[in-house]
Amino acid sequence: MSLYLTRNQVAVVAALALPPAVCAVLVPFRTGMSDADAALVLVVAVVAVAALGHRLAGALAALSAAVWFDFFLTRPYGQFAIGKAADVVTAVLLLAVGIAVSQLAARARKLKVIALTDDDYLAQIHHTVRLAETATSPYTVIDHVCRQLVGLLGLSGCRFEYGTLIGRPPRLEEDGTITWDHRRWDADRDGLPDEELELRVFHNGRFHGRFMLQPAPGAAPPLAARLVAVTLANQVGAELGTAGLAYV
Known part of the structure; x- marks a missing residue:
């Protein structure tokens, strides 16, 4: 249980830190990169966080991505303001898609855990049956x-x-x-x-x-x-x- 909590805590930290770090890396290329391409790169970061942690971490990553996309990659640069309507739409879509994808990633991870747990249950039953066949x-x-x-x-x-x-x-x-x-x-x-x-x-x-x-x-x-x-x-x-x- 403690390992699970530690992983989720790491995911929350990544949700807050990874999107601004990715945006900072993209700053030198922002004039030659479309907003849509930059948003797609940020969606990848959101998915990575969601796959690591829980739904809350994925939602925080999506929100963080939208905020820092505005700050670093839309004009006026370095401000929490958007000058073009198209950039507003991109930021909103980034937030919406990021949240949706993060929920799907977290759901997929949960289903994988359930499947592994079911396999463990079957293995325990099988082990007991085999023991019963051989025990004196x-x-x-x-x-x-x-x-x-x-x-x-x-x-x-x-x-x-x-x-x-x-x-x-x-x-x-x-x-x-x-x-x-x-x-x-x-x-x-x-x-x-x-x-x-x-x-x-x-x-x-x-x-x-x-x-x-x-x-x-x-x-x-x-x-x-x-x-x-x-x-x-x-x-x-x-x-x-x-x-x-x-x-x-």
């Missing part, structure tokens, strides 16, 4: 899934209880939702509850035990991660069922 004891699979759940859900700890249903803690359900005292907890809005929650393990309708999940402060796994957690728990249920370790 279901306890090996349980320990492995506990470690997976810690990373997957942002937990501070995880343990497995065999055949116990003491208390009424919050519960991670089969559909990835969370219920607490017969009410649905909005995990997408509020993250995981501060209380320890359970993930029950069944196979063919038989109860085997439950994972007790201890959320770390601020843990807010997405629905996809919660569904993967349920899938991993079901794999443990299948292992315990095969081993004949069932509790009713």
Whole structure:
């Protein structure tokens, strides 16, 4: 998380610094370069910032590009004023196109992150299935899934209880939702509850035990991660069922 924030901070700095730097480089060529060509060069700078950071950085870069385009590359030079109507149009279009392109670039980066995350989820499920095929004891699979759940859900700890249903803690359900005292907890809005929650393990309708999940402060796994957690728990249920370790 800290690396992500650092990258976004760098993108904000680049959004403020890169457009004026590009404009300064173009100053010696401004008399022989059309405003449209200069604007296109600045759009490239905006896209570079948007690809590095978030949407805010891209929007700041677009605004910065329009402002410094006015200051450096339109007459009267060195002033925040535009003398020709055509230059006004170019500056406005630069701002609009820069913002639009920056949003598209940020969206594309987000989709790439989602795709990589989905691949990681599938890899975790595949790894557990392969382990279950080769493990000589279901306890090996349980320990492995506990470690997976810690990373997957942002937990501070995880343990497995065999055949116990003491208390009424919050519960991670089969559909990835969370219920607490017969009410649905909005995990997408509020993250995981501060209380320890359970993930029950069944196979063919038989109860085997439950994972007790201890959320770390601020843990807010997405629905996809919660569904993967349920899938991993079901794999443990299948292992315990095969081993004949069932509790009713």
